[in-house]
Amino acid sequence: xxxxxxxxxxxxxxxxxxxxxxxxxxxxxxxxxxxxxxxxxxxxxxxxxxxxxxxxxxxxxxxxxxxxxxxxxxxxxxxxxxxxxxxxxxxxxxxxxxxxxxxxxxxxxxxxxx
Amino acid sequence: xxxxxxxxxxxxxxxxxxxxxxxxxxxxxxxxxxxxxxxxxxxxxxxxxxxxxxxxxxxxxxxxxxxxxxxxxxxxxxxxxxxxxxxxxxxxxxxxxxxxxxxxxxxxxxxx
Numbered sequence: 001x002x003x004x005x006x007x008x009x010x011x012x013x014x015x016x017x018x019x020x021x022x023x024x025x026x027x028x029x030x031x032x033x034x035x036x037x038x039x040x041x042x043x044x045x046x047x048x049x050x051x052x053x054x055x056x057x058x059x060x061x062x063x064x065x066x067x068x069x070x071x072x073x074x075x076x077x078x079x080x081x082x083x084x085x086x087x088x089x090x091x092x093x094x095x096x097x098x099x100x101x102x103x104x105x106x107x108x109x110x111x112x113x114x
Numbered sequence: 115x116x117x118x119x120x121x122x123x124x125x126x127x128x129x130x131x132x133x134x135x136x137x138x139x140x141x142x143x144x145x146x147x148x149x150x151x152x153x154x155x156x157x158x159x160x161x162x163x164x165x166x167x168x169x170x171x172x173x174x175x176x177x178x179x180x181x182x183x184x185x186x187x188x189x190x191x192x193x194x195x196x197x198x199x200x201x202x203x204x205x206x207x208x209x210x211x212x213x214x215x216x217x218x219x220x221x222x223x224x225x226x
Contacts, residue, residue, distance in 0.1 A: 031212070033213075035216070042120075042216050042218035042219045043157070043202065045215060054211070056210050056213070090156060090157070092214075097211070099145065099206035099208065099212040100206070103149075103157070103214055105158070106156065
């Protein structure tokens with residue numbers, strides 16, 4: 001079975017802190033995604049990567065950056081956390097370079113910024 | 115960028131009643147996917163539709179893809195309490211690679 005592992009289920013950080021959210025997948029998937037989930041807003045794409053060192057902005061990239069130095073790992077970075085970044089963050093991966101194929105999600109990381 | 119509208123946002127049903135959620139796109143889609151997220155869980159893939167007019171069934175769930183490939187629906191017959199959760203549609207969007215964009219979801223509440 002595909003496994004997508006997010007490093008932390010729950011985090012509490014202070015405004016202005018730098019936050020790293022790590023995601024690792026074990027199925028050699030090309031594509032990896034970071035979404036943010038807020039009530040009533042669904043899953044909004046923050047960043048996407050379709051290959052090592054390749055990244056593309058999603059719909060809400062402001063205040064975030066990403067890193068993909070190895071195929072299996074995709075990190076989301078909040079350079080200076082703000083209270084409006086309090087949310088559930090979901091990582092996902094998908095096999096292949098085409099527009100098809102299911103996404104496999106991690107368990108999510110719930111971030112609270114005080 | 116690609117957007118997909120999903121309605122309704124919420125649906126309360128009595129156990130045994132039917133439920134339907136709809137997704138609409140302004141552009142023609144190559145495919146559409148459906149996911150279910152249980153309360154406290156993460157989204158889990160249900161199905162992918164590719165062909166115009168396609169209808170697929172999974173037990174009490176019926177998925178349809180419109181003839182113009184711009185809309186889709188998920189229908190649950192005779193809901194059960196195990197159906198509670200949020201149902202999302204998801205569509206591909208090409209920008210370099212292929213992103214996956216999600217609808218806002220329909221949250222289903224089932225009263226026993």
